[in-house]
Amino acid sequence: MEATINVTVWNEFRHELNYEPAMKIYPQGIHRVIGDYLSKQRLNVTTATLDEPEHGLTDEVLNRTDVLVWWGHIAGDEVRDDIVEKIHDRILGGMGLIVLHSASQSKIFKKLMGTSCNIKWREANEKERIWILQPNHPITEGLGEYIELAEEEMYGEFFDVPAPDELIMVSWFQGGEIFRSGMTYTRGKGKIFVFRPGHETSPTYHNQEILKVISNSVHWAAPVKGTTVPVFGNVKPLEKL
Amino acid sequence: MEATINVTVWNEFRHELNYEPAMKIYPQGIHRVIGDYLSKQRLNVTTATLDEPEHGLTDEVLNRTDVLVWWGHIAGDEVRDDIVEKIHDRILGGMGLIVLHSASQSKIFKKLMGTSCNIKWREANEKERIWILQPNHPITEGLGEYIELAEEEMYGEFFDVPAPDELIMVSWFQGGEIFRSGMTYTRGKGKIFVFRPGHETSPTYHNQEILKVISNSVHWAAPVKGTTVPVFGNVKPLEKL
Amino acid sequence: MEATINVTVWNEFRHELNYEPAMKIYPQGIHRVIGDYLSKQRLNVTTATLDEPEHGLTDEVLNRTDVLVWWGHIAGDEVRDDIVEKIHDRILGGMGLIVLHSASQSKIFKKLMGTSCNIKWREANEKERIWILQPNHPITEGLGEYIELAEEEMYGEFFDVPAPDELIMVSWFQGGEIFRSGMTYTRGKGKIFVFRPGHETSPTYHNQEILKVISNSVHWAAPVKGTTVPVFGNVKPLEKL
């Protein structure tokens, strides 16, 4: 009964081509690991990367995408502004967006938030525990009380974003910080999930619980078919004045 | 793939037995009209009423209920406190609750909100327009910009409830008031939807859009299977101190 | 004990110079009427308009402004992008912003929201009632249950903005629509209040209750002195790893 969801997994795909520690963990790119998992979860998956023409995000690809998964880091400035505009329009119109790790500093996410999206951070391969604060949420389906990652980059508060619609996860880090690691937002008709973990030199996207969260979030963020089409602009009165 | 949802439609069922205007519109009771519709929406429906033993809400019924739909009005005080406690426990454990019209002054809803739940009101068969503020929400699937009801009781703000998780609908009334008519709350693991319309002498529950909202909300409020079971009480450290 | 708050009232100031109906109601400009009132409320007021050099918003003016009040309409596109950037930076750093009427379609507000900020509207001089939903809020201090305006432009939902931090007011319009008319947001350290009424050909800013709300909101939005200065970027661990 449920229609197939079209997911596009976008990856900057630079670290995995030229930075040894990332190459070892994700030899074919982060997008391939995530995409392969999602393909097994009743999802119709496309991948796209920065250095493809139009970053792999042609009108044809964007228009059929129900949910866009985004990973980016050092080359965020190279993403074309006109394509960011198109993505933004699609999200306001109902396309879902899953913002992974350092994509929380991407152009598209900053444009959606209206803030700096600044964080503090540390690369020390420290332990992270992602605690679940919404035990009744579709995004946390199938999880225990927390997800433990043995070695991750630390992200710390203050994370300069608006208060989320829902705070679903908060991370504990060995070095003394905490971070709001799973948050939902709505912008226009688009649903957004921000999910913190996923450093390029940690094997995080091989973790089955992390992959489960991403899959859950894609199902959650898919546009509701047949919802209201808002009318904007000059209108006549409903009632006689 | 989706499991069947067990819905129990509870109705006070007094007006329809002894108050002519209600008898004419709902000769077999509000619960039957709502229950019949939900039965056609892939839902497994039970009905229960105040004057049945244990108000029709035996442990057996409550324990298998995924979502409880509640309509009550003048006899709210007759609902047994011990049964209210059981319902409350079930909601915190994950059972959904749909609060219809005057059930917003019921014992169970007040207990969940922690406030007086007071409103202002007027019976003048005036026009109501229920505007949709969340065009991307599963509860508003299939609707237009607003639902119009030709004749309804007015409910007006200030409605003394906590700020909702989501404000989904606001009503306009001919006589000059507005009301937050569709709101969601979470209490424990339970999802709650409060839906304003449904006066006993208006044919509101024969309106297909109103019924659609109720059905949508039941699907939305059904407990997510397999979510986190929180651990409470005294615990050992995760980390060595 | 309370420090003086520096308010800058910014106005596009075009209608009042060349459109007769606006000239009659606000012969010296909307900014003068609002500014004169605020000057009497323990506030230190500056005014600024679009056609002044740098729109009257030099670095010197912006840097000393605690709260910026903004009215704009037809010439919103003429506001320089570099000045919008400066305003944005100041808001994230703690400056308050009061967004009046059609300023809800201004560059700065769209940038802060990340959405289209689209609305529906109608110029029919119809009655508006602004209902108070937060009777305990500093912004509604001194008001009754609602504010009535005999003749205003209609704004209708869906208003394409993120869910607010607080929904304080909802308007009822004679012609059948409703609108979220008083909302607060936080972006970075900046507090924002969006206040719907104020059409250029309605005498709204001569209404004492409307002026009271603006004054209340300025006091509310003023930056809290001495709050946390967040640290961003690469940091050392607090704990020994």
Added chain:
Amino acid sequence: MEATINVTVWNEFRHELNYEPAMKIYPQGIHRVIGDYLSKQRLNVTTATLDEPEHGLTDEVLNRTDVLVWWGHIAGDEVRDDIVEKIHDRILGGMGLIVLHSASQSKIFKKLMGTSCNIKWREANEKERIWILQPNHPITEGLGEYIELAEEEMYGEFFDVPAPDELIMVSWFQGGEIFRSGMTYTRGKGKIFVFRPGHETSPTYHNQEILKVISNSVHWAAPVKGTTVPVFGNVKPLEKL
């Protein structure tokens, strides 16, 4: 210009009378340490304890209290239900409430929340860091990025409460858990602040930053004078139907 705020600091006051570790730290009771500090912050302070007649909360005391500060633990069940009702009524009418540490399991707080308010916990004198997530909030005025407590009881999520109006602080604990430690709620016209730290055998209420937060929160929670008095019940139409 600001009116004096009347604060009542209520304490169970049992541990400090018969449990040596608590007696040593708070020989005259937690209420005296907090009360003495608040007296120096332009506040008019009364103290009250469980074993006084009517728990020290006579109608006369309650009716003049603007903000009630509450500390309770093992004897929460001994608080009289009729007095809890009176406190509840006063909060809905606008009295502020500051909920300290284990008072998050008190009758009054559970009644306001509508949930179990369950937590996990551990007494191991471990390190706590309370991170500030709202650097622009009056409650965090004067603080740095976090408050550090060398030895505290641990409280861990899942904390079974509704989503707060504002999440202001999140604690990191040495043993691996996190907790939402500073949260605001509104119930009726009453403002509520829940503040986690304050175990009876830790010197937490001698910490100047903790005391500063309590004082800030009392100023924040004081009722706004002159706000709207909602009208409830049957009303006439504003407009001619």
